Amino acid sequence: MRTKLYIDGQWRDAANGKQADVVDPATEEVVHQFASASPEDVDLAVKAARRAFDQDGWSRTTGKQRAQYLRRIAKIIGERQQELAALETLDNGKPLPEAMWDVGDSAGCFEYYAKLAEELDNDEHAIAVSDDRFACRIRREPLGVVGAITPWNYPLLMASWKVAPALAAGCTVVLKPAELTSLTALELAAIAEQAELPAGVLNVLTGSGSVAGDALVKHKQVDKVAFTGSGPIGSQIMREAATDMKRVTLELGGKSPMVVFEDADIEATVEWMMFGIFWNQGQVCSATSRVLIHESVYDKVLERLVDEAGKIKIGNGKDEGTLLGPLVSKKQLDQVSAAVERARSEGATVVCGGRRAPGFDKGYYYEPTVLADLKLDSDAWVEEIFGPVLCVRSFKTEAEAIEVANESRFGLAAAVMTQDQARAERVSNALRAGIVWVNCSQPGFTEAPWGGYKQSGIGRELGPWGLDNYLETKQVTSYVTPAPWGWYIK
């Protein structure tokens, strides 16, 4: 496990010598320490990224050249999948098979953007303009130095979603991972080094958000901030970015609904619902955290859900068969517990769970929990809990379901469960969310846009939209008719 910051192709301690702890959430033990970057380190990293962009020529490489680096990175991630997944499980607590999945997707993301980098070489094109004495061509250029700030729920994957398209576009990057989960970001730096990515193109600064993250967002030589995390910090970043007109993309939280109609396949619905809320211990921005169930099947769905939720094997993420690991931190456990207690005190019914998982002396384990009888304006129904806590409610009509589903300041994802094609289409079109799943929940694809409506964020990651985030569009207009033009000189 690595301990140092990666700045300008070199491994260095923090300028002030500060370090932070890695805590295994399954055992609560401090298992490692790493450097915690100071504003001075941020300045060094941003200047290195600036130089790599402006002078060393990364921004002028061809897409084909950049694709070679991206493919090398993808290959090394793939070769080290097992080891990187084990680090992710140690840091975040998630079950190892989920971590294996994340690492595989991270490699896939670099591979995908390698292809898009190559396509950029043929991207320049002419457009017709209304005056045929002029010819206009459109090119897209890398936008500059990117500050990427990532959360702890999918550490390597969220870093890949930003670093891969940014590098593909020809940008240079300073990555600040979440302090809780820094290990795989440092490995990504090591992988970039092994892939011989030029110095300064990718810099990785571990450290705290309030110090390193804040300095990165405020740095005058950063052109863009790409952020995934909480709404309040996203909002703060947007305000800071406004000072010098930095570009921002924000991937924030959600309270994503699933609407279950009376004709839904109940077994499949329960399966997807559990995947939607218990996967990664519910610490997922797009988690299916509010479920609306038609009154005629409400009791049946709930009964099956509680039955299955009770069978989920809770344990250390590295143990075979574990389906639910610990929450990421003591703070997260306390927040989830407090949210459930508040709901209970406000009269909600705790249908199952609602406490720390019994049988563990150590570790931040929380039981799969289902809450019912919540008021529409209660915190539990409205706010993101970011834990294995599902809120359920019944509805009578399609119109009511759509109205309640859309009654949220968030709009990241939503799901519709029905066997009626026409209804599936009607309801998915009516739901105000960036991602709508029909008869499923949570599948994500590198090719498809990811992002939210309303307070769930600004912009889209992944697919060609993810690449656009890191490009500026330029028109080059030439006068093509033999001179003179004839405005002044006739």
Ligand code: NAP
């Ligand atoms: P957060 O505070 O927003 O953290 C996200 C990232 O931003 C981390 O790298 C964090 O650094 C950094 N950061 C914090 N303060 C910053 C600042 N002033 N300037 C620049 N960067 C800053 O989120 P969190 O505390 O990890 O989680 C809190 C809640 O956010 C969760 O309960 C959940 O509701 C939501 N969340 C959403 C997602 C998502 O995928 N949309 C992911 C994670 C969390 P450090 O953490 O290292 O200090």
Ligand code: MG
């Ligand atoms: Mg940790």
